[in-house]
Amino acid sequence: MKKRVLIIGSSNMDFVCNTERLPAAGETITTNESYMLVPGGKGGNTAVAAARLGADCVFCAKLGNDSYGKSLYDFYKNEGIDVRHLKCSREYPTGLASIIVEGNGDNRIIVYPGANMHILAEDVEAAVITYPGAAIMQLEINYERVVEAVQHCNERDIPVVIDAGPASKELDLSRLGHLEIFSPNETETEIFTGIRPYAYESCIKAAIAIRNIVNTKYVVLKLGSKGCFIYDGKYANFSEAFKVNAVDTTAAGDSFTAALTLEYLRNGKNILEAARYANAVGAMVASKPGAAPSIPTHEEVLRFIEEKENEK
Numbered sequence: 052m053k054k055r056v057l058i059i060g061s062s063n064m065d066f067v068c069n070t071e072r073l074p075a076a077g078e079t080i081t082t083n084e085s086y087m088l089v090p091g092g093k094g095g096n097t098a099v100a101a102a103r104l105g106a107d108c109v110f111c112a113k114l115g116n117d118s119y120g121k122s123l124y125d126f127y128k129n130e131g132i133d134v135r136h137l138k139c140s141r142e143y144p145t146g147l148a149s150i151i152v153e154g155n156g157d158n159r160i161i162v163y164p165g166a167n168m169h170i171l172a173e174d175v176e177a178a179v180i181t182y183p184g185a186a187i188m189q190l191e192i193n194y195e196r197v198v199e200a201v202q203h204c205n206e207r208d209i210p211v212v213i214d215a216g217p218a219s220k221e222l223d224l225s226r227l228g229h230l231e232i233f234s235p236n237e238t239e240t241e242i243f244t245g246i247r248p249y250a251y252e253s254c255i256k257a258a259i260a261i262r263n264i265v266n267t268k269y270v271v272l273k274l275g276s277k278g279c280f281i282y283d284g285k286y287a288n289f290s291e292a293f294k295v296n297a298v299d300t301t302a303a304g305d306s307f308t309a310a311l312t313l314e315y316l317r318n319g320k321n322i323l324e325a326a327r328y329a330n331a332v333g334a335m336v337a338s339k340p341g342a343a344p345s346i347p348t349h350e351e352v353l354r355f356i357e358e359k360e361n362e363k
């Protein structure tokens with residue numbers, strides 16, 4: 052039987068522009084690279100990843116009453132996502148992200164959140180009472196909704212995973228209830244703790260600093276091409292990345308978190324196995340352009356892991 056995973060989060064239309072270099076202030080540059088208009092948003096990417104990787108995925112989000120909202124709704128439905136908790140705002144437009152991808156695959160993102168900031172308290176509560184095996188949230192919606200959702204989940208013993216993006220010093224993480232996993236990337240870790248996680252020492256310092264603020268069983272630091280770092284108060288170590296040629300890292304972290312959560316549920320809460328699977332998914336997503344278009348299926352992930360094993 053499929054594991055049910057609930058995602059409460061943002062949905063954006065991503066305008067992706069590829070360029071070899073960034074323009075300086077006041078400069079206009081022309082690029083012969085392609086551009087794309089594709090489904091994105093941290094919540095949307097996580098929901099698509101969960102569904103493609105084999106979850107019974109419920110997505111709670113807010114879209115605008117516009118053409119982007121309509122096409123995102125249809126897209127999620129075609130992906131087999133349960134769209135009954137996708138709501139439509141009459142007042143606010145669908146979220147939009149402007150993404151610049153440089154030659155080395157690094158991205159810079161500006162989000163106009165629109166309807167994402169207007170998910171209602173009752174929408175969140177209704178979504179939680181679908182009784183998922185786990186709930187995943189990011190920080191790209193109204194923070195009050197995230198705090199309430201964790202509380203609803205805690206009352207029902209539903210494990211909660213927080214993907215800590217986008218980070219802001221303004222957010223009081225101690226307001227979050229009990230979490231199963233708290234997972235920031237390198238930049239988010241630095242914003243929340245003041246520590247840039249590089250080697251073992253900085254990773255463990257940052258993970259301890261996070262656990263001093265956030266009530267979480269695991270801290271999983273997403274470290275891009277270095278894989279991830281896991282800390283539970285006793286165990287602390289890296290889980291190595293799979294080597295790929297990164298062309299666009301957009302959605303790699305979102306898909307990592309979906310994979311980590313789903314595999315954690317599927318394999319009896321073995322965090323190390325889940326991290327290995329999630330590293331494979333993150334690497335695969337980074338090796339293709341775009342957010343949602345780059346997310347693999349479970350079968351593709353298993354083939355990828357097997358191929359990488361055979362290369363050793």
Ligand code: RIB
Nearest residue numbers: 063091092093148302342
């Ligand atoms: O994490 C990547 C996502 O961040 C993009 O798809 C964009 O929409 C922003 O939400």
